[in-house]
Amino acid sequence: xxAKASGKAEFGNWIRLRIVVTFLLIxxxxxxxxxxxxxxxxxxxxxxxxxxxxxxxxxxxYVYLMFGxxxxxxxxxxxxxxxxxxxxxxxxxxxGTGQGALAVGLAQRWPQARVVGVDLWAxxxxxxxxxxxxxxxxxxxxxxxxxxxxxxxxxPFGDKSMEAVVSHFxxxxxxxxxxxxxxxxxxxxxxxxxxxxxVQDMFFDRRVYGEAExxxxxxRAMGLVDVRLVRLSARxxxxxxMGGRRVLGCAGLVTGVKA
Ligand SMILES: C[S@@+](CC[C@H](N)C(=O)[O-])C[C@H]1O[C@@H](n2cnc3c(N)ncnc32)[C@H](O)[C@@H]1O
Numbered sequence: 001x002x003a004k005a006s007g008k009a010e011f012g013n014w015i016r017l018r019i020v021v022t023f024l025l026i027x028x029x030x031x032x033x034x035x036x037x038x039x040x041x042x043x044x045x046x047x048x049x050x051x052x053x054x055x056x057x058x059x060x061x062y063v064y065l066m067f068g069x070x071x072x073x074x075x076x077x078x079x080x081x082x083x084x085x086x087x088x089x090x091x092x093x094x095x096g097t098g099q100g101a102l103a104v105g106l107a108q109r110w111p112q113a114r115v116v117g118v119d120l121w122a123x124x125x126x127x128x129x130x131x132x133x134x135x136x137x138x139x140x141x142x143x144x145x146x147x148x149x150x151x152x153x154x155x156p157f158g159d160k161s162m163e164a165v166v167s168h169f170x171x172x173x174x175x176x177x178x179x180x181x182x183x184x185x186x187x188x189x190x191x192x193x194x195x196x197x198x199v200q201d202m203f204f205d206r207r208v209y210g211e212a213e214x215x216x217x218x219x220r221a222m223g224l225v226d227v228r229l230v231r232l233s234a235r236x237x238x239x240x241x242m243g244g245r246r247v248l249g250c251a252g253l254v255t256g257v258k259a
Contacts, residue, residue, distance in 0.1 A: 009135040011101040014073065014169065015064040016126055020057060027054025063247065066239050076200065077101050079235045080166050081109055083255050084198040088113045090163030095152045095187060096170025098125070100132035100145070106166065107141035113164075115141075116157075118150040153177025157190045160258075165190065165197045169251075172202040172209075180208050181218065188222040191258035203229060203252035205245065212252075224256035 030050030037043045067073045080102060086092070088110025094103040097117030106115045121129055129147050136142040150156045152167070153176040165187045171180040178185065180201070191197060202208055209215050212229055219227045232238065232251035243249045 009104060009138040010099065010131070011073070011104075011135065012099040012127055012131070013064055013068045015060055015067060016124075017064070018126070020060045020064055023053045023057030023060060027051075027057050030054075059241070063242060066242060070239065072236075072239060072242070073101070075236050076232070077105055077168065079232070079253060080168050080198050080200050081105050083235075083253055084164060084166060084196055085255070085257075086110065086164045086196045090114070090192075091116065091161075092164035092166065093118070093155075093157065093162045093187075093190060095155070095165065095167040095183070096120075096173070097132060097147065098168075099127045100135045100147065102166050102168055103132065103145050103147070104135050104139055104141055106164075107136070107145045108139060113144065115145045117145065117147045118152070118155065119147075120151055121149060151176055152183035152186060153179075155186045155190055159189055160192045160195075162190045163192055163195050165195065165199070167199045167201070169201055171199065172205065184219065185222050188219070188224055188258060193258050195258045196255070197224065197258070198253065198255050200232065200251060200253045202250040203254060204231060205250035215254075219254065219256060223259050225259045227254065227256040229254050 027050050030046060031054060034043050034047035034050055037046055089112060091114040092106045094106065094117040097103045097119045100117050103115045103117030106113060117132060121127055129149060132147045136145040152170060152174045167187065171183040174180055174183040187197060187199065203215060204212060216227050216229050230253050232248055232253060235253060238248050
């Protein structure tokens with residue numbers, strides 16, 4: 001029997017609300033101190049210091065709103081799912097699933113597919129396994145989607161066990177094992193021959209992945225064929241103020257098929 005949707009899915013925001021609020025509160029508190037200081041020189045000095053956290057807080061509020069209400073996150077998730085060349089037969093893996101957006105999205109797009117989403121769900125993110133399960137239930141795909149706590153560096157799946165693998169803005173964060181490239185190798189390892197991969201991450205950040213041409217060669221050496229690496233800006237319109245290196249400026253999409 002088909003599961004019944006029981007509410008609205010909530011996939012969270014990559015900008016952590018508590019960080020936004022902390023910057024705004026520090027900025028407002030310092031601005032208040034500047035207002036109360038009698039000496040004009042000190043007032044200007046404290047006011048200038050207050051402008052820094054206040055400015056960061058306002059910018060982060062803008063990015064938070066663009067990602068969520070502005071629909072940027074949704075467009076970025078769609079970019080990954082649109083790029084996945086798969087017939088939906090078998091099982092797909094979403095690595096670093098967060099609040100389950102891509103895992104649930106896979107199950108919605110491919111109604112026969114089974115899906116597993118893994119994440120560390122460490123305390124530094126406002127995501128949880130329970131929230132992932134709630135989201136799968138909310139859109140009625142919970143009978144085909146499961147979630148497991150695991151690191152991208154050591155996936156708890158056999159070699160050649162998945163028909164498709166996706167991941168979104170995760171591998172640059174992987175600190176254990178072989179880091180970002182180690183996570184990429186794990187993703188290729190679990191793919192079946194002929195299986196498809198679509199991964200979006202900070203592929204144009206040289207400090208994480210080295211030169212783009214070298215990256216493609218290394219992916220081929222891992223056993224991927226038909227490897228394509230494109231800048232995110234070639235696929236999705238990046239909103240004003242969000243093309244910086246630390247936001248979306250270094251982002252790209254890798255697609256390929258396991259040989
Ligand atoms: C920017 S969020 C992206 C979440 C999700 N993919 C999305 O697009 O909404 C980064 C995610 O990577 C996860 N993560 C970081 N390091 C990880 C690791 N070593 N293994 C698995 N997940 C990891 C975090 O817990 C977080 O959920």
